[in-house]
Amino acid sequence: LIIKDIGTVPEWASLREHSIKYGYKSVILLPLISDNKCFGIMNLYSTEPYISTEKEVELLQELVNDISYRIFVLRAKTEEENLKKEKEKLQLQMFQMEKISALGQLSSGIAHELNNPLTTILGLTQYQLKKTDKSSDLYNDLKTIESLSLRSRDIIRTLLAYSRQTEMKFELLDINQIIEKSIELVGHQIELNNIKVIKMYTEKLPYISGVNQLLIQVFVNLISNACDAMTDGGTLTISTERADNKIKLTDTGKGIPKEIMDKIFRPFFTTKPVGKGTGLGLPIVKNIIEKHKGEISVKSPVDDHIQGTVFTILLPAV
Ligand SMILES: Nc1ncnc2c1ncn2[C@@H]1O[C@H](COP(=O)(O)OP(=O)(O)O)[C@@H](O)[C@H]1O
Ligand SMILES: [Mg+2]
Numbered sequence: 001l002i003i004k005d006i007g008t009v010p011e012w013a014s015l016r017e018h019s020i021k022y023g024y025k026s027v028i029l030l031p032l033i034s035d036n037k038c039f040g041i042m043n044l045y046s047t048e049p050y051i052s053t054e055k056e057v058e059l060l061q062e063l064v065n066d067i068s069y070r071i072f073v074l075r076a077k078t079e080e081e082n083l084k085k086e087k088e089k090l091q092l093q094m095f096q097m098e099k100i101s102a103l104g105q106l107s108s109g110i111a112h113e114l115n116n117p118l119t120t121i122l123g124l125t126q127y128q129l130k131k132t133d134k135s136s137d138l139y140n141d142l143k144t145i146e147s148l149s150l151r152s153r154d155i156i157r158t159l160l161a162y163s164r165q166t167e168m169k170f171e172l173l174d175i176n177q178i179i180e181k182s183i184e185l186v187g188h189q190i191e192l193n194n195i196k197v198i199k200m201y202t203e204k205l206p207y208i209s210g211v212n213q214l215l216i217q218v219f220v221n222l223i224s225n226a227c228d229a230m231t232d233g234g235t236l237t238i239s240t241e242r243a244d245n246k247i248k249l250t251d252t253g254k255g256i257p258k259e260i261m262d263k264i265f266r267p268f269f270t271t272k273p274v275g276k277g278t279g280l281g282l283p284i285v286k287n288i289i290e291k292h293k294g295e296i297s298v299k300s301p302v303d304d305h306i307q308g309t310v311f312t313i314l315l316p317a318v
Helices: 010-021 054-131 137-167 175-185 187-192 212-229 281-291
Strands: 026-034 037-046 171-173 195-200 208-210 234-241 246-251 295-299 309-314
Touching: 026 054, 037 054, 054 137, 171 175, 171 212, 175 187, 175 212, 175 234, 187 195, 187 212, 208 212, 212 234, 212 246, 212 281, 212 309, 281 295
Parallel strands: 195 234
Antiparallel strands: 026 037, 171 208, 234 246, 246 309, 295 309
């Protein structure tokens, strides 16, 4: 289609203003065709009134046919590459899910075995602490044993709660309450690290269908990670929003380096020293969120100016 004078041709009325603004006088429209289907149009504008010969137009159309073919090939290739990438991603996810589920089965046994001795260690330590002079070396050592035992107990509880999930039922839950309970459970860590928790709850959120113990685990893990990232104190802001039941946890911690961003959800990936990190928190969190048909995403730094990390969870009501 050739429009010799944009200013007068009625079909062009809708684009006239735009064309005149740029000073176009004429335009040649060439269809992009592949597989006998037109998938686009190339507009060649000119600031001159139409003067091309038929031969020139023919030549142009041939050029455009060439371009069409290239675009077609490129698109096919991109699609193929995307498919391949998608497949690889799926495979990796499946592999990780398998690791997690094997872990779930294994961990319940191990966790049970460890639970009893640990309870005794903790009990005896706390008993001896009461009888020991606070200024002595022994007292400090006992304090260390106590805090490490508490941490171990947390890990074991996490694993136990996680592996018991098959027995757990979905029920209607209040997200704000779940978060409150989670904060309570990590209370000692919050205090220990001198962290200020700011709650920005939206009241009367719609109930969501979920497994209470599992969702508590999600927030216990995320809050505990935030505490680990803020060893010298800081602020953890937890907000809930009505849209998609969005929950945001924003910390002012050390942030997550770009290089490890795509690894943090992998089982056993941890940057923490032995005895402190298990690398199980986030994969379990992700697994639980997916069981609830939700989504989790992470951003670090929080924005261009603020360091720290923000985890966003969507738990659409079912
Ligand atoms: N809020 C956070 N701030 C900084 N780094 C984080 C945060 N949350 C998670 N990470 C990083 O992700 C890693 C994996 O977390 P996780 O799966 O919970 O395992 P763990 O806490 O046992 O190391 C952590 O070791 C840490 O490097
Ligand atoms: Mg963790």
